[in-house]
Amino acid sequence: AQTVTQSQPEMSVQEAETVTLSCTYDTSESNYYLFWYKQPPSRQMILVIRQEAYKQQNATENRFSVNFQKAAKSFSLKISDSQLGDTAMYFCAFMKLYTGNQFYFGTGTSLTVIP
Amino acid sequence: NAGVTQTPKFQVLKTGQSMTLQCAQDMNHEYMSWYRQDPGMGLRLIHYSVGAGITDQGEVPNGYNVSRSTTEDFPLRLLSAAPSQTSVYFCASSSPSIQTSGAYNEQFFGPGTRLTVL
Numbered sequence A: 001a002q003t004v005t006q007s008q009p010e011m012s013v014q015e016a017e018t019v020t021l022s023c024t025y026d027t028s029e030s031n032y033y034l035f036w037y038k039q040p041p042s043r044q045m046i047l048v049i050r051q052e053a054y055k056q057q058n059a060t061e062n063r064f065s066v067n068f069q070k071a072a073k074s075f076s077l078k079i080s081d082s083q084l085g086d087t088a089m090y091f092c093a094f095m096k097l098y099t100g101n102q103f104y105f106g107t108g109t110s111l112t113v114i115p
Numbered sequence B: 001n002a003g004v005t006q007t008p009k010f011q012v013l014k015t016g017q018s019m020t021l022q023c024a025q026d027m028n029h030e031y032m033s034w035y036r037q038d039p040g041m042g043l044r045l046i047h048y049s050v051g052a053g054i055t056d057q058g059e060v061p062n063g064y065n066v067s068r069s070t071t072e073d074f075p076l077r078l079l080s081a082a083p084s085q086t087s088v089y090f091c092a093s094s095s096p097s098i099q100t101s102g103a104y105n106e107q108f109f110g111p112g113t114r115l116t117v118l
Helices: none
Strands: A003-005 A010-014 A019-021 A024-026 A032-039 A046-052 A064-069 A074-079 A088-096 A102-105 A109-114 B004-007 B010-013 B019-025 B031-037 B043-051 B054-057 B064-066 B076-078 B087-094 B113-117
Touching (some): A003 A102, A010 A019, A032 A064, A046 A064, A074 A088, B019 B031
Parallel strands (some): A010 A109
Antiparallel strands (some): A003 A024, A019 A074, A032 A046, A032 A088, A088 A109, B019 B076, B031 B043, B031 B087, B043 B054
């Protein structure tokens, strides 16, 4: 079975500063995807960034980037130039490929951006 | 495209009642899944389907039934609701084929259904 661990239940950051959210996972799979999803109070799950395990290069999407350490099974999210709209729950997710694209989620980190 | 739609948005049931949560997608995705979200536990997989006529159990399937008669629809049935099934339910879809979806393997989520069982 796959497990995903987010050890920071809550975090806060000053507007315009940088914050890093941690995620570790455990799997015996060699081919998988990792994701960070954002869930604002609207409840909608919004994809922030994804990483294919076979790619060594870390994914980036504008102000969001990841530090993917495959051997250590670590997948942290860095948010640069934090904005008030980044306030949300952030979920790390592991996706097992092909067998229905099953997702395994961490318990989430509640991020608050302080003006 | 409407993406993934779920109905209803909110529902209150009494213990023992049955109901069906509806989920539909218009992206021709092969894969569909149901998750429940509980405080402090993230999202957990209930059931999933890899195509019409094919379903399988996820992490927490007890108390729920699914069927997939068409590619578009994947309803979730609660046969006899229990207070432990109070949760927010999300439906999601994805495709392993880049021909079907430009977003290869990306999972699209519906807006969720908040269910309360009294």
